[in-house]
Amino acid sequence: MTELIETDTWVEIHTIILPAGERASQVPKDTQKVPLEMRAKGFLVEPAALGDEVEIVTPAGRRLRGILSEVNPAYTHQFGVPTPELSTIGREVRAILRQRGQLK
Amino acid sequence: MIESARYEALMSRRSEIMKQSVGIDYSQYETGVIAFDYEKLFVDTGYDVNTAREIQSNTAVGNTPLIELKNITALARVAASPGKGARVFIKDEAANPSGSFKDRRASLSVHEAKRKNFTGVVAATSGNYGAAVASQAAKAGLRCIVVQEAFDSQGTAQPEIAEKTRACEAYGAEVIRLSVGPELFYVFLHVLEETGYFNASLYTPYSVLGIETLGYELALQMQKQSHVFPDVVIATHAGGGNVTGTSRGLRKAGAVDTQVIAASVDLSGLHMASDHDFNRKSFTTGHTGFSMPFTTWPDRVDVPRNAARALRYMDRFVTVTQGEVFYITQILAELEGLQRGPAGNTSLAAAFAIAQELDEEKIIVVQETEYTGAGKHPFAQLNLAKQMGVTVRRGDPNDNKPGQRIVIPEHPSQIKVTDVELDRVRRSYLHHAIESLGEGGHLSDIDIDFLAAETRSSKTYVQEVINGLR
Numbered sequence: 001m002t003e004l005i006e007t008d009t010w011v012e013i014h015t016i017i018l019p020a021g022e023r024a025s026q027v028p029k030d031t032q033k034v035p036l037e038m039r040a041k042g043f044l045v046e047p048a049a050l051g052d053e054v055e056i057v058t059p060a061g062r063r064l065r066g067i068l069s070e071v072n073p074a075y076t077h078q079f080g081v082p083t084p085e086l087s088t089i090g091r092e093v094r095a096i097l098r099q100r101g102q103l104k
Numbered sequence: 105m106i107e108s109a110r111y112e113a114l115m116s117r118r119s120e121i122m123k124q125s126v127g128i129d130y131s132q133y134e135t136g137v138i139a140f141d142y143e144k145l146f147v148d149t150g151y152d153v154n155t156a157r158e159i160q161s162n163t164a165v166g167n168t169p170l171i172e173l174k175n176i177t178a179l180a181r182v183a184a185s186p187g188k189g190a191r192v193f194i195k196d197e198a199a200n201p202s203g204s205f206k207d208r209r210a211s212l213s214v215h216e217a218k219r220k221n222f223t224g225v226v227a228a229t230s231g232n233y234g235a236a237v238a239s240q241a242a243k244a245g246l247r248c249i250v251v252q253e254a255f256d257s258q259g260t261a262q263p264e265i266a267e268k269t270r271a272c273e274a275y276g277a278e279v280i281r282l283s284v285g286p287e288l289f290y291v292f293l294h295v296l297e298e299t300g301y302f303n304a305s306l307y308t309p310y311s312v313l314g315i316e317t318l319g320y321e322l323a324l325q326m327q328k329q330s331h332v333f334p335d336v337v338i339a340t341h342a343g344g345g346n347v348t349g350t351s352r353g354l355r356k357a358g359a360v361d362t363q364v365i366a367a368s369v370d371l372s373g374l375h376m377a378s379d380h381d382f383n384r385k386s387f388t389t390g391h392t393g394f395s396m397p398f399t400t401w402p403d404r405v406d407v408p409r410n411a412a413r414a415l416r417y418m419d420r421f422v423t424v425t426q427g428e429v430f431y432i433t434q435i436l437a438e439l440e441g442l443q444r445g446p447a448g449n450t451s452l453a454a455a456f457a458i459a460q461e462l463d464e465e466k467i468i469v470v471q472e473t474e475y476t477g478a479g480k481h482p483f484a485q486l487n488l489a490k491q492m493g494v495t496v497r498r499g500d501p502n503d504n505k506p507g508q509r510i511v512i513p514e515h516p517s518q519i520k521v522t523d524v525e526l527d528r529v530r531r532s533y534l535h536h537a538i539e540s541l542g543e544g545g546h547l548s549d550i551d552i553d554f555l556a557a558e559t560r561s562s563k564t565y566v567q568e569v570i571n572g573l574r
Contacts, residue, residue: 017282017291018111024287031379034257037283038291041273060224060247060278062299077266077479080487085496085512089431090438093179093516097439102178 002049005071009044012073013056013066040064041073114293122407125296125303127220130408137545138537139554140409146309151212153316153356159215163243165207166317168199170325170469175439176456183517184460190335192455194470195322198444201243202271203475206236208318209345212310214240217302223247224301228292228406230254230265231389231447232474237304238275248272249301251292254281256382263488264388264447267479284379292406306343307402309411315349316356322469323357333359334469336458338451341366341421342394344402344414350471351417363419367454368395369447370423370522371506384492384507386426386485390450395421399529401536415533416560422521424453425504427511430482432456432519446482448474457521486510530559534569 005011018024018036042056042064054068097103123129128148133140151159160166173192181189197205210233217225224247227237234250241248250272255261261269261281272279280295282288296303305311319337326334337354339346351364369391374381376393385391395414399421402410432453433446445452452470459468478484486496495509501518504511513519537555541547547555547570555566 018285018287023285026377027285027287028375028378031285031377034283034379036285036287037255037257039255039281041279058249058278059273059276060249060299062249062278075266075270077261077263077270077484079478079481079483081483083483083486083496085486085498086430086434086482089434089512093435093439096182096516097175097178100178100182102182103175 004047004049005044005068007044007047010041010072011044011056011068012039012041012070013054013064014039014069015066038066039069040066044068111290114290114297117297118293119408121293121297122303125226125301126305126308126407127216127302128308133409136548136551136554137541138547139551142413145409145411146313149309149313151310151313153320153353156212156313157317157320160208160211160314160317163211163240164201165211166200166321169196170322170329171196171442173440176435177459179435179439179516180456180459181464187464188460188462189464190459190462190466190468191464192459192468192470193326193334194452195318195472196442197318197448197472198475202232202235202239202275204232204236204448205315205318205346205472206232207239208314209233209306209311210236210240210304210314212314213237213302213304213308214244214246216310217246217304218244220302222300222302224249224299225304226251226292226295226299226301227304227306228288229306230262230268232268233306234268234277235271235275238272238277241277242275247301248275248277249280249295249299250277251280251288251295252282253284253288256284257379260383262383262388263479263484267477284377284382286377289406303406305406306345307405307407307410307412312345312349312352312411315345316353318471319350319353320357321353322471323354323359323362326467326469330467332467334362335462335466336363336365336468337471338365338367338455338458338468339471340390340448340450341368341414342389342391342398344395344398344410344412346472347414348412348417364417365420365422365454365458366395366414366418367422367424367451367521368392369429369450370425370504373505374507381507383488384494386489386494386510387429387447390447392423400532413558415529416558421524421526421529422454423524424450424457424519424521425501425511426506427504428453428501428513428519430486430510431513433482435516442473443476444473445476446485448472453519454521456516457519530561531569533559534566535573538570538573
């Protein structure tokens, strides 16, 4: 049996607002081919499993319905590896200033 | 999922929802078929630059340092002809509570929302403005909802927007994240109607009045530090608020001869509503994808009349490339000890090039910085670019091609600005104006006057261009 996620857990829901093919007319072709999706976070109202249709209460106090997609979703944005194309710039411009006697 | 009937029904209630949620009846300002009383829109808010400063000081917004970038100036002089190389200063707007000048825009909107007894605020924004509204709302005890365009159909979030999501949530806001597309406006309207919250639009007079303090403040600071007004102020230009508010503030401080230059990152060729292009932009704001359409027709926004009308205020409009902005961002960190940007450094890249056109005793002010951090950083943006198949290399910035190649300069002398021909922008604006009239629309004298003011030209110019179009 799938384990239920407890009430009041911080979760994310996912819904389709507009399906592919029903997008606004001014939208470019590539965007027409994909749905308009929404993701929102809040506290789960009733115990449920991932993939269930659920209700959440958002930090603004709104009740939203959607498919339970993530539990306590991580912030995954980061810096990543340093960019080699940027890493020598400091050295280069300091050398230029040094040459002109502008920097010791 | 919504049915198209519901979609259309909501869209048809658009102006009523707007009126309720901004508390401004825009129809009372109409003076012609196109013309409206722009100045009265500001006067009727009851705020001026001094009340705005007072309100902002209550939430620690404004009074940011004005820093001389002596090493960057020295570097610009290396590339300049003898006697050239103006002094470059930067207004460190990252010192605002949520880390950007957007706190100024948010402060008056949130103050007004509270004054009018709204219980919450809503903003449609993927940028710094969301964090600013969330921060101001937190302080004011109002609820806050931010609607973002955040990820593409593969579920890949723009790293800078992902950081904004985190920041807004850190301030206790609800964040609605959407995939790519202008139908965001539908969701936004729906939220406004359902909640009855205040529409903290970027384009209300409150938002623009909030930026006037930036121009005003920097003029006074420069006057105090160097006993002169700046010769040039450069503003990163997207939706038009930054250029409009800064310029209005400068004038109110008496700096009427200061040249105002709008600077944008060149993203020509990339479509703003394209799912494919979304994560190939490498900049989420300060780029031509916003600045071109908003300069040539400002009223394409979430309120009936945009209070940000950049074409009225810009003396010059320039673009720089993505690679030049990343390059100057690195230099700002390593030569001046300031880790800021990157998007806000668009105007710094332009300043570096423009300083070389001016005599050494002239003064240029770059009027903003923004905070940096995970996601909101050149590494994050360039790693995503590489992942999306965009080439990142050192070379001549002329080889930069948005969405395909980001070329980081090899030498500071390669940083250049490209001038956008203002005559073309004016003609494009007038073309849009005529289009908006539709069949049989007739322009009165008041409309022609208005269009002359909008395009900073003359009635004769407007008539000539319009006659040529018809």
